[in-house]
Amino acid sequence: MDFRVLQTFMVAATTENFHQTAEALFIAQPTVSQHIRQLEKELGIELFERVGKRVRLTAAGKRYLPHAKALLEQWHHGIEDLQAWRQGYREKLNLAVSPIIARARLSHLLRRYTKLYPDVDLAIKIADSVEIGPLVQSGQADLGLTRMVPGEFQLATYLLYEDPVVFAVPSNGGDMEAPLPDWEMELQSKRLLTHNHPGYWDELLLVLRQRGLSLRTMAVSQVDITKRFIEEGLGVSFLPRTAVSRDLFENRFIELPTPGLVLPKVASYVVMPKGGVSDTAQNFVEILHSLYAPMPPVAISGRS
Numbered sequence: 167m168d169f170r171v172l173q174t175f176m177v178a179a180t181t182e183n184f185h186q187t188a189e190a191l192f193i194a195q196p197t198v199s200q201h202i203r204q205l206e207k208e209l210g211i212e213l214f215e216r217v218g219k220r221v222r223l224t225a226a227g228k229r230y231l232p233h234a235k236a237l238l239e240q241w242h243h244g245i246e247d248l249q250a251w252r253q254g255y256r257e258k259l260n261l262a263v264s265p266i267i268a269r270a271r272l273s274h275l276l277r278r279y280t281k282l283y284p285d286v287d288l289a290i291k292i293a294d295s296v297e298i299g300p301l302v303q304s305g306q307a308d309l310g311l312t313r314m315v316p317g318e319f320q321l322a323t324y325l326l327y328e329d330p331v332v333f334a335v336p337s338n339g340g341d342m343e344a345p346l347p348d349w350e351m352e353l354q355s356k357r358l359l360t361h362n363h364p365g366y367w368d369e370l371l372l373v374l375r376q377r378g379l380s381l382r383t384m385a386v387s388q389v390d391i392t393k394r395f396i397e398e399g400l401g402v403s404f405l406p407r408t409a410v411s412r413d414l415f416e417n418r419f420i421e422l423p424t425p426g427l428v429l430p431k432v433a434s435y436v437v438m439p440k441g442g443v444s445d446t447a448q449n450f451v452e453i454l455h456s457l458y459a460p461m462p463p464v465a466i467s468g469r470s
Contacts, residue, residue, distance in 0.1 A: 168201075168204070169237075169238065169241050170201065171201045171204055171205050172205070172234050172237055172238050173191065173238065174187060174191060174193075174197075174198055174201035174202065174205075175201070175202065175205055175213065175234055176231075176234055176235065176238060177190050177191055178198065178202060178214065178221065179223055179227065179231055182220050182221055182222050182223075183219075183220050183221065184198045184199060184202075184221060202214060209226075209230065211224075211226045212224050212226065212227075213226060213227035213230065214227055257283075257285060257286045257287065257444075257445075257446040258286065258287045258288075258289065258446070259286050259287070259288050259289070259308055259309075259446045259447060259450060260289045260291070260306065260307045260308045260309075261288065261289070261290050261291070261307060261308065261309055261310070261311065261450075262291045262293050262297070262298045262301040262302060262306070262307035262309070262310040262311070262312075263290060263291070263292055263293070263298075263310070263311045263312075264292075264293070264294065264295045264298065264311060264312050264313045264434075265292055265294075265388075265389065265390075266313060266363070266389060266406060266408065266409050266434075267311045267312075267313065267434055268290070268292050268311075269409070270408040270409065270411075271311075271408075271434075272290070272311070275450075275453060275454070275457075276288065278453050279449070279450055279453055282449070282453075283446070283449055286446055286449075291306075291307060294364075295312040295313040295314040295364050296314065296364060298310035298311070298312040298316065298437060299312070299316025299317065299318045299321055299437060300316075300318065302316075302318075302321055302437050302438065302439065303316075303318045303320055303321055303439070308438075308443060308444060308446070308447040309436060309437065309438050309443065309447050309450060309451070310436070310437035310438070311326075311434065311435070311436055311437075312434070312435050312436075312437055313363065313364055313365065313432060313433070313434055313435075314364045314365050314435075315435060315464055315466060316437055316466075317466060319466065320439065320440055320441075321437050321438065321439060321440060322437070322438050322439070322440045322463065323435050323436070323437050323463065323464045323466075324435060324436050324438075324461040324462065324463055324464060325433055325434075325435055325458075325461060325462050325463075325464050326433070326434045326435055326436055326454060326458040326461065327433070327434055327458050328431045328432070328433045328434075329406040329407055329408050329431060329432050329433070329434065330406070330407050330429065330431050331366065331370075331404050331405065331406055331407070331429045331430050331431065331432060332404070332405060332406075332407050332410065332414075332421045332429065333349055333353075333402065333403075333404055333421065333422045333423075333424050333429070334393075334396055334402065334403055334404070334405050334410050334413075334414075334419050334420070334421060334422075335347070335349075335352050335356070335396065335402045335419060335420055335422045336356075336396055336397070336399045336402070336419050336420075337397075337417055337418060337419050337420055338420065346420075346422060346423070347422065349422045349423065349424045349425075349427070350377075350379060352402060352422060353374070353379060353381065353402060354379055354380050354381070356401055356402045357382050357383065357384050357400065357401040357402075358381050358382065358383045358384070358401060358402060358403065359383075359384055359385075359386045359392045359395055359396070359400075359401040359402065359403040360383050360384065360385050360386070360403070361385040361386070361387060362386050362387060362388060362389045362391075362392040362403065362405065363389060363405065363406060363409075363432065365432055366404075366430045366432060369430070370404060370429075370430060371383070373427070374427075377427075384401060386403075389405065389409050392405065393405070393409075393410060393413055393418075393419075396418075396419045397413070397418045397419055404429065406432050407421075435464060436451065436454055436461070438451070
């Protein structure tokens with residue numbers, strides 16, 4: 167099997183245009199047609215049908231598409247593994263990490279790990295916390311660093327550290343002597359940017375509304391976008407302190423005290439298969455334990 171032919175098939179299936187496929191792959195259009203004919207001959211079935219100046223997958227082409235994708239991914243992984251071996255790497259560690267942990271803690275962890283284990287090839291996948299459990303369970307990641315407890319029963323979860331939530335509001339222009347605004351007035355006069363972090367928003371909104379506060383909300387799923395909106399004066403939000411510590415230090419916005427309102431804490435966790443991990447992954451876990459002991463196990467809600 168010529169993997170260049172598979173690559174041509176994958177791009178053509180996406181563009182549905184042989185001319186655009188040729189441009190994307192920097193080959194001549196007749197070469198695209200030749201590759202498709204070659205693959206159709208090997209498989210003994212037509213993969214594309216012409217519709218005007220475009221092409222589209224036949225039923226057989228649609229059925230073959232995921233198999234072609236899997237073959238290409240396996241081929242690329244093989245090349246990457248061989249190149250890593252040639253560069254001196256003897257083991258590989260795949261980590262799935264939430265964006266907040268990646269920004270706040272990951273570089274420090276990686277410096278310690280790579281200093282102790284320079285022969286390990288590291289691969290980091292940044293993923294939303296809700297995606298990390300499935301990535302570890304499916305074997306796509308050896309370990310996960312997440313901001314929520316996954317629901318998969320085949321996984322073991324351990325607490326790393328807790329992080330206080332703070333009320334972040336636009337800066338007062340750098341005037342250190344200006345009195346801080348009342349947090350309730352600030353909350354009711356500006357739009358509240360919500361659901362940028364898993365775990366605490368529904369309960370927090372309920373508490374705020376029970377206080378009789380009139381809220382205008384806007385869901386913003388990304389912490390980075392939330393911070394930019396606050397900096398631009400477009401709203402306020404409740405965010406983990408580790409996510410905004412640098413912004414607060416640089417006075418991009420300010421942390422406003424909330425007397426009378428107890429703010430939640432959020433936690434970070436390490437997730438791993440219940441059946442155990444490789445020595446390479448265990449070495450990373452030991453670094454975590456040296457920093458965040460005692461790392462108690464966390465049960466899924468409802469589990470005995």
